[in-house]
Amino acid sequence: MKTPEKKRFIHRILTSRGVLLLEGILIIIIVIGITKEVVRRMSLRQEIATLELQIAELQAQNRSLGEYVASINTDSFREREARKRLNLQRPGETLLIVPESNGTPLIATTSPSVSPTASNTERWWHYFFSSNS
Numbered sequence: 001m002k003t004p005e006k007k008r009f010i011h012r013i014l015t016s017r018g019v020l021l022l023e024g025i026l027i028i029i030i031v032i033g034i035t036k037e038v039v040r041r042m043s044l045r046q047e048i049a050t051l052e053l054q055i056a057e058l059q060a061q062n063r064s065l066g067e068y069v070a071s072i073n074t075d076s077f078r079e080r081e082a083r084k085r086l087n088l089q090r091p092g093e094t095l096l097i098v099p100e101s102n103g104t105p106l107i108a109t110t111s112p113s114v115s116p117t118a119s120n121t122e123r124w125w126h127y128f129f130s131s132n133s
Contacts, residue, residue, distance in 0.1 A: 013019060071077055082088045118126075
């Protein structure tokens, strides 16, 4: 058992200025270490969130590129590209070249009696049911 003198001696040592100063320094060091760790974890979480966003964007881009590759591998795409780039055609087909307009729309009228400002419905009506055709 401890005697009252030992209790007082231990109490005096633990409450002395040097030991209290040492305890204060240890507490400050521990708080600084914990604070640094919390800040590091927060920055890691933020970096993880940024990387997850990049992963999602890259996966979406990968899916779209996969769809593009799948569309390129179709026969219809190959045929369309062969016609467009190599000017190929099927046997028996004839090539029709339509010149590009210079920005003015080409208006085809069926007869002089139909005005160019007439609605499309009026033009069709005149085309099918006019006696001038």
